[in-house]
Amino acid sequence: MAEAEGPRPPHPSHARGEPRDGAFPPRLARSARVPGGRPDRGPGWTGREFEVTVGPVAHGGHCVARFEGRVVFVRHSLPGERVVVRVTEDRQPGYCRADAVEVLEAAPDRVERPCPYSGPGRCGGCDWQHVSPEGQRRLAADVVREQLTRLGGLDAGDPVVRDLVVEELPGGPLRWRSRARFAVDRTGTPGLRRHRSHDVVVLDDCPITVETAALAVLSRRWPGAGAVDVAVDSAGAVTTTRLDRRGVPTSTRVLQPGEDVAAAPAGRAGRRAAGRDWEVEGTGFWQVHEAAADALVAAVADAADVRRGETVLDLYAGAGLFGGALAPAAGESGRVVCVEADAGACAAAEANLAGLPQAEVWQGEVDAEGLTGLLEELGRTPDVVVLDPPRAGAGAAVSRVLADTGARAVVYVACDPASLGRDVAVFRAAGYRPAAVRGFAAFPMTAHVECVALLVPSA
Ligand SMILES: C[S@@+](CC[C@H](N)C(=O)[O-])C[C@H]1O[C@@H](n2cnc3c(N)ncnc32)[C@H](O)[C@@H]1O
Known part of the structure; x- marks a missing residue:
């Protein structure tokens, strides 16, 4: 379905790569060194319009196209579409950024945008308002697969990659953000x-x-x-x-x-998830999607499969959601240690774990040094490690320390599949393999996706 994007002047020749201002052929501006700064490439292609066939989706809410030997990251498009793009940013030699401003041949997943504020040049909050919810989940699955292969080093034929789907959360694609x-x-x-x-x-x-x-x-x-x-x-x-x-x-x-x-x-x-109430600091972390906490707790519990008497680490624990939800399975003979840096979140976690004698909260940084000290103090190998780091991921040093523990299961909750891919590569080099990866559509209309990966010792 072709769609109008607001008033635009007629442009009979743009489809052949010709800009309306007549400056054709456009040339890349020559890099000029700015004192104390990075090369100033000038406007380059910015503002130029041309027609492209859109290629695969890429991480970040855009698709990849090629034009005159350059990569163009195209927002507001879908793979397979024929669109007119307008270049919005040209700062790098290898690629530029553009918006699809006219759709000549639409993909089957294209829909009318429900939000009147989204679209080229408008609100930047959403990436996929023009895509059906099912289509959004397919795009997200493609992105996760790409990160697991390109950064994580997995084979595209590995069942973990091949069979990966992004699951829908209840509530529909609107009004989910709490x-x-x-x-x-x-x-x-x-x-x-x-x-x-x-x-x-x-x-x-x-x-x-x-x-x-x-x-x-x-x-x-x-x-x-x-x-x-x-x-x-x-x-x-x-x-x-x-x-x-x-x-x-x-x-x-x-x-x-x-x-x-x-x-x-x-x-x-007050938040309700996993069949119980939780306290959260007003500005403290809680899953953004109203249904995400329930879905992620279920996925983590399924992957971790905690048994009575086991020792569980819940790293980057926030208000203690995962540790609190797993503690009953470990029983009073087990031990659940929630580690969190933020004092307010730790206070909320203390309150949330109050009735669980096997659970405790340690306030501190999860870094290689802190983790090594924690493991020494713990005095035993954790059976299960759950980690839910911020967007940047756990990083190589923390991932290596965790792999060295020999835990029977590492359950990695990731809000950025690129960080997950990088950390999976470190775990693989240290003797772990992903046994399962599930994706969750926890941020509909946006390019974000939540993943839960189960890593187990390879041998
Ligand atoms: C994505 S949230 C996860 C919270 C919790 N698992 C949940 O689902 O509600 C990440 C948490 O890690 C904490 N955090 C960030 N960096 C940290 C670090 N280096 N060490 C410990 N905690 C950290 C943040 O304060 C935040 O509460």
Whole structure:
């Protein structure tokens, strides 16, 4: 389905690679060394329009096309489509970035965008509004497969790669986001940033965010703020946290359901997952998708298969979600150690694990040194290690220490498949192999995907 992207002047010749300003043939600007800076390539192809056939999806919310010997990363497109692109950024010799501004031959997965703010040059919050939910999951699976082969070194025919699917979470592709950060412009008006820009696109609503949370931020002005964080808990209470222009939180307020004036002081929010309630610091980490905590706990428990008496490490534990959910299987003869750096998250984890004598919280950094010390103090080999690091992944040093433990199962929860791929390569070199990898559509409409990988000793 071809779609209009707003008013555009007629351009009969752009399809043949000719820019409208007549500067044809365009040349790459020659690199000129800027004192103290990187080479200034000038505008290069920026603004140029041409027609391409879109190739495979790549990590980051775009597809790959080629034009005149260069790679073009095309947003707002789908593999196999014939589109007109407009170059939005040309800073590297090897590639440039572009938006598909007209669809000449649409892929079967293309749909009308449900969000009026998305599209070329508009809000940069979503990548796949123009793709059916099933199509989004197929794209995400392709990206995970690519990272596991290219970075993780797995064979494309390995069943872990070949059979990988990205599973749907309940609730549909809209209104799933229970936590969000909105930007605020110099006039105090909230919105979201344009793709790869500091510009704030002013919004009345964000259809992927839970409505009460979106409106709590977007229906008012925030003079002097740089951003506003918002989170809605399982009872519907909405916490907003104002941040200054350096990103420092300055004030927090909580709105209970049905109220439009702050009625309660800021405190811990209540979340429900895995059949029980959890306390979370207002700004502390919790899975963003309302259904993700349940789905990930089930996947981690399935992969870990914790047995009575076992020792479990829950690294990057946040409020103790995985450790708390696995502790009953380890029983009182087992031991579950949750490790987390953030003091507020540790306090919430302490509260969440209070009724589980086999579970404890250690506040500290998960790095090679800290982990080595922790393992010494633990005095026994962990049977199961669960790790859920931030986007950058655990890294090579931590992965090597974990592989050296000889744990019978390492369950790696990853929000970036590239980091997972890099760390899987380290585990493989250290004697582990991925026995299963599951993907979860925990961020519909965006290019993000959550994975749960089970790594086991190769021998
Ligand atoms: C992706 S969250 C996972 C939280 C938890 N597993 C959950 O699902 O709710 C990552 C957590 O790791 C913590 N963290 C980040 N870097 C860390 C480090 N080097 N050592 C320990 N904790 C860290 C963050 O504070 C955050 O709570």
